[in-house]
Amino acid sequence: MVMGSHLYSKLQALSSKIKQASVNGKWREVVSGYSEIQSAGIQFNDPFVFPIVFKACAKLSWLLQGRCIQASLLKRGFESYVSVGNSIADFYMKCGDLCSGLRAFDCMNSRDSVSWNVIVFGLLDHGFEEEGLWWFSKLRVWGFEPNVSTLVLVIHACRSLWFDGEKIHGYVIRSGFWRISSVQNSILCLYSEFDSLSARKLFDEMSERDVISWSVVIRSYVQSQEPVLGLELFKEMVREAKTEPDCVTVTSVLKACAVLDDIDVGRSVHGFSIRRGFDLVDVFVRNSLIDMYSKGYDADSAFRVFDETTCRNIVSWNSILAGFVYNQRYDEALEMFRLMKKEALEADEVTLVSLLQVCKFFEHPLPCKSIHGVIIRRGYESNEVALSSLMDAYTSCSLVDDARTVFDSMSYKDVVSCSTMISGLGRCGRSDEAISIFCQMRDKPNAITVISLLSACSVSAVLRTSKWAHGIAIRRGLAINDISVDTSIVDAYAKCGAIDIARRTFDQITEKSIVSWTVIISAYAINGLPDKALASFDEMKRDSYTPNAVTYLAALSACNHGGLVKKGLMIFRSMVEEDQKPSLQHYSCIVDMLSRAGEIDTAMELIKNLPEDVKAGASAWGAILSGCRNRLKSGIITSEVVAEVLELEPLCSSGYLLASSVFAAEKSWVDVAMMRRLVKERNVRVVAGYSMVLEGSIARKFLAGDKLNHSDSELNDVVQRLHRCMRLDDMVGPIN
Template sequence: MGSHLCSKLQALSSKIKQASSNGKWREVVSGYSEIQRAGIQFKDPFVFPIVFKACAKLSWLSQGRCIHASLFKREFESFVSVGNSIADFYMKCGDLNSAMRVFDCMNSRDSVSWNVIVFGLLDHGFEEEGLWWFSKSRILGFEPNVSTLVLVIHAFRSLRSFVDGEKIHSYVIRSGFWGISSVQNSILCIYSERDSSSTRKLFDEMSERDVISWSVVIRSYVQSQEPVLGLKLFREMVREAKTEPDCVTVTSVLKACAVMEDIDMGRSVHGFSIRKGFDLGDVFVRNSLIDMYSKGFDVDSAFRVFDETTCRNMVSWNSILAGFVHNQRYEEALKMFDLMRKEAIEADEVTLVSLLQVCKFFEQPLPCKSIHCVIIRHGYESNEVALSSLIDAYTSCSLVDDARTVFGSMTYKDVVSSSTMISGLARFGRSNEAISIFCQIKDKLNAITVINLLDACSVSADLRKSKWAHGIAIRRGLATTHISVDTSIVDAYAKCGAVEIARRTFDQIPSKNIVSWTVIISAYAMSGLPDKALASFEEMKREGYKPNAVTYLAVLSACNHGGLIKQGLMIFKSMVKDHNKPSLQHYSCVVDMLSRAGEIDKAMELIKNLPEHVKAGASAWGSILSGCRNRSKSGIMTKEAVAEVLELEPLCSSGYLLASSVFAAEESWEDVAKMRKLVKERNVRVVAGYSMVLEGSMARRFLAGEKLNQSDYELTDVVKSLHRCARLEDEVTDGLKAQWA
C-alpha cells in the first residue's frame, strides 16, 4: 500500500473513531463506505465493531448484512471482537436467528460473546431461552456483566421463579456484584413480588439506598395490602434529605391512599407532587390521582384532575369512567362515555366492564346485549373479567338464561366467574343449578364463593344443604376465620328456620361485627321471636356496637311482626335521637306497625308529616290499605290509599288484589268489580303465592289454590316423607349439638 493510501486510511480510520465517540453514526457508516469506494484494503479489525455498532444504532439491517458479507470473504470473522460485534448487531436489529448462527460459527468465544447472546434473548422477551443460555455459560465458566445480570434477575422475577431468585441472590453475593446498586435493586424487586417482610429485611441490610430502593419497598407494602406501612415508609423517605421521591414513588403512595380511601392523605400527596412538579406532565401520576380521588369518594376532584390533564391516555378515560361508577354517579358515567366517542376514543375491555356496571344499575337488557356484541366483535371473549361482568349484568337484568349461555361458552371457568354465576342463579331461586356449578369448581375456593353457595342454600330453604355448605366452609378453613362467611352461615340457618342452630353458630364467631349482630336480630325477627330480637339488640349495644340503619330496620321489623308497638316506637325515637337519619324503609316499617295494631289514624298522620326528602312509597300506602281491611267503614281513607298504591305501582298485581280484598270486606262490590276490570284493561299479570315442601331430596312448590294431583303421588306419601325429613333433621341437629358440646 502506497504512502498516500496509507495516510488516507489513517485519516479515515481516525474520522470513523472520532464520529463514533461523538455519536455521529451516519458519519461512521459514510466513512467506512468511503474506504470501500477507494478500494483500500486494511488489516485493522478494530474499526469493524465501530461500524457494526453504528448500523445497530441506525437499525440499518441491510447495510450491516452487506458489510458482514464483505468481512466473511476476507475472514475477519475469526477475530472474537468482530464476531461479537456482528452478533450484537443482529441481536439489536431483531434478527435473532442470524445472531445465533454467527455465535455458533465462532471458533473462540469470550464472556462478551455469551453476554451478547444472553442479553439479546432476554431483552427481546425470550426469558426461558435466555436463562438456559445463561446457565450454560455459567457451566462453562463465563461471567455475566452487570447489564446481563440485571436482565437475568428480572427474568426470574417475571417467571415468578423465587427459588432461582434466592440462588441468584447467593451468586451475586459470592461473585462480588452485591455492591452495585442496580443489582441490589433488581434482587429487591424479586423479593417484593413474594412478601413485604423479606423485602423490608433486605432493604434494611442495604448500605446505600436510592429512590428505586425506597419505591420498590413502598410498592411491595401496597401490593401486600399493607398500605399503612407503605405510607409510614414514605414519610421516612421524605424526612431523609438524601433521597428525593420521584414519579414512581408518588404513584405507589397514591395507590396506598386509594386502597385506604384516605382522601386527606391523598390531598397531601397531591400537594407534594405539585411542589415537585410531578403532576403536570407525568400521565401515571395524573391517572393515580384520578383513581385515588375516585376511590376516596371525591369524584368531583377526580374529574377536575382529569379535565386539567393534557396528556390523557386510555387509562385516564377508564379511570374517570370507573370513578363515576364507583361513586354511583351512573348518568355522569354515561356522559363520559359519550364524550369518549366524540373524542374518537375506542372503548376497550376495561371500558366495557364499567359500562356493564351502569347497565346493571339501570337494569337495561338491550345495552347489555349490545356490549356483548362488542365483546365478540373485538375478540374480548378470552377476557375473564369482561365475561364475569357480563354474567353479573345479565343476571341483574333478569336474563339468567343468557348469563348461563355466556358461562357455558367460557373455555376456562375461574372461581370469579363461577361465583358470579352462582350468585345470579341463587338470586332467581335456581339453587340446584347454583350448587351444581359450585361442585364443578376446580380452583381454590375463596370466601366470596362460599358466601354465594350459602345464599343458594338459604334460597332453597333446605337445612341439609345449608349444613353441607357449613361443612365445606369448615373444611376449607374459611369458617371462624372470615367474619363474612360466618355471618352468611348464620343467615342461611335462619332462612331455613333453624334459629337455634343460627344462634349457636353466631356464638362461635370469634370477633363479631355490626353485620353479624344485625343478621342474628333479623333471624329472631323472621322466626317470630321479637323478645329475643330485642334482647340481642340490647346485648349488642352493651358490647359496644353502634347500630346502623339496617340494624334499626331489623329490630323495628321484629317489633312490627311481634306486635310490640310501644317498644318499636321507642326504638324509632332513639334512632332519631342518635342522629341516625331514618329512610323510607324505616318510616314504612313504623307505618305498617301502627296499621297492624289498628292505629290507622296515627299511621296516616305519620305519612302526611314525612320529612321533605322522604316520599311515601307503595309499601307504606299498602300498609294503610291493609289496616283499612281490619277496620270497618274506613271510607275516604281507603280510597286515598288505593289511589296512591295503584299510581305508584300500576303493573303490580298485589295492589289490585289488596284493594279488592278491602272493598270486599267493606261490601263495596261495585269497587271490587272496578278493580277486576282495571287488572284486565292494564294487562296486569297476577302472580300467585306459593309454598315449598321438601319431599325426600326434591323441593316441591305448591301454588295458592292449587289442588294436589293424586296421579303424581298420594298425600299420605308426602306426609310420610315430611316425617322422615323431620327425623333426619333431628338426627343431624343432635349430631351438631354433640359436636358443639
C-alpha cells in the first residue's frame, strides 16, 4: 500500500511537470517527462496528458517518437477517446505525414468538430487547396462547423483557386463568423485579388478596421494599377489617426509612389517611415525605398538607402542592381555585382536578368554565354523571364542563332518569349523568321507582340506584309485603343515607302502624342520629303506639342538629307534656346549636314569645340570623311579624320571602305593600298552594302559588288524590274 502511494505521488508529480512544461512551451521536457513515466513501468491512465505529448512531438517534428507513443496507446485502448484520436491525427498532419493523418481520422470510432477541422486545416496548411475544400464540403454535409483558423485557410484557398468570393462571403455571414476581424480581413483579401471596387465597398461597410484592413485595400489599388487611389486612402488613414500604419502599409504606399514615378510623395513617405522607426528595423521598407528612388530616377538616393542598410538580403542587392540598370548607369551596376560577389552572395534569377540588361547595353556576347551557363547549372531554365531576357541579350549582341536555340528549347512559349524573339529577329534583319514565329503563336498576341511584328515588317519593307500586320492589329482591337500600336503602324508604312498610307493612318489617330508626331516627321524625312517633314514639325508646335530630343533629331535629319542648312541651324538654335540639351546624335547630324553642304572647315570647327560632356563618335568623323570625298579637301584634313574614324571603330569595315574611296578620289594609291593591308592585318570582316526594292509583292535585294551570272536576257529583266520600281512622278526637284 505504501509502495502504491509512492508510485501514485510520482505519477502525479510527473503529470504536473508535463502540463507545466507544456504551458511554458518546453516541449522537450514534455516528451522526456512522458518517457520517464514509461521507464518507471507506471500504468499511466490520464487521457488528457496524451494530447499534450503528441502536441510536443508535432512541435519538435519527432515523427518516429510519435509513432511509438501511438503504438503503445493502441495496445491499451486509448484510441477510443475522441481527444486522443484528434491529437494523433493532428500530430501526423502537422508533421507532414498526411496519409497517416487521414488514416488516423478514418480509424476514429467517433468524431467531433475538432476532428474535421484538424483534417481540413492540415490539408490546406500544406497547400492541398482542392483536397482541403473537398473535405470542407464534407464537414458541412456532416453538420459540423469550421473553427476560425480553418475558415481563414478555406477563404485563402478560395482566393488561390479563383473561386467565387460572393459564395464564401455569403456562407461566412450565414454561419455567424462575419463579426470576427480575421475572417473579415480574409474576405477583404479575397475581393482585393479580383476587384478593387468590391474590396473598397466591403472596406467601407466594416464597422471596425484594423491595420490589416487598411493595408489590404491600399495594396489592392496598387496591384490594380490605381496607385493614386491607394495614396489617397493612405492619406485618409493618417488623417483619421485611429489606426497606426505598419511596415506592410508603408511598403504598399512606396510601391504606389514607384508606379507613379512620384518621388516627392515618396520622400514624404520616407520621412514618415523614419519618424515611426520603420526604415531602420524593416528590410522590406528599405528595399521598397531603394526601388521607389530608382523608379523616380534618383539612383544616388537609392544607393544612399542601400549603403545605410545593415540588414541587407538578396532582394536589397537585386533592387540596387536593377535601379542602376533602370537609370542606365551600367558601370555602377557592374561594380555592385562585383561587391555582391565579394560579400559571397549567390546571384539568383533576378540578378541574372539585370546582368543580361548590362550585357545588352555593352553588346558583350561572351558574358551572355557565361550567364546562359549559370542559368543551366542552377536549373533556372523554367524561369520564362530569365530566358526571355537571355534571348533579348543574345539578339542585341548579334547572336541570333543562340537566341533561337534558347527559344526552340522552351517547352511552353508564352506571349512574352514569342514577342522577345519576334523583336530580336526583326532587329537583326530576319523578318521572315519573325513573321513565322508570330503565325505559330498559341497565346493571344498583346500590344507588344503586334508592335514587334510591325517592326519586323518595316525591316522587310514589304508593303503587303505591313498591311497584313495592320489588319491583325485592327482585328485584335489594338489599332484604335493603343497609341503605341498606331504609331508603329505609321512607322511600318513609312519604311515601306508608302508615305501616303502612313499619313492617312497618322490622321486617324484620335489622341496623338509627341511620339506619333515624331514618327510622321521621320517618315517624311526618310522618304526624301524634307519640306513636308518640316511642315509637320511646325504643325505639331501649333497644336501645342513640345518637341523632345528625338523630335528635334527627326527635324534635323530632314534638313540634313534635304540640304536645308540654314533651316537646320535655326532649328538647332531653337532647341538650345528652349533648354533642350543636344546630345551627340544632334551634333553628329549637324556635322553631317555641314559636310554634305561642303562646309568641311565649319564642321571641323564644330566637332573640335563640342561641350566637355560630349565626345565625337565615329558617325560624326565619318560624316566629315564623306564630305572630304565629295569636295576633295586637302590630304592633311583627310589623314586626320581617317585616323579618328579608325581609332574609334577599328573593327568596323565601313570606316576602311570610306577612307579607301576618299584616298582613291584624291589619287593617293599608296594610302588606298595601306587601307587594304590594314583590313587584312586586323581581320576586319567586310560587309557589303545592298539596296532592296519592291516589285509587286516581292522585295528584291541588289548586293554591292555582286557578280550576275545571268544571260543577257535575264540581266535585261533585272534592269526592266528596276525601271518598273522607279516612281518618276514621285520624284522631287533637285536639292539646293
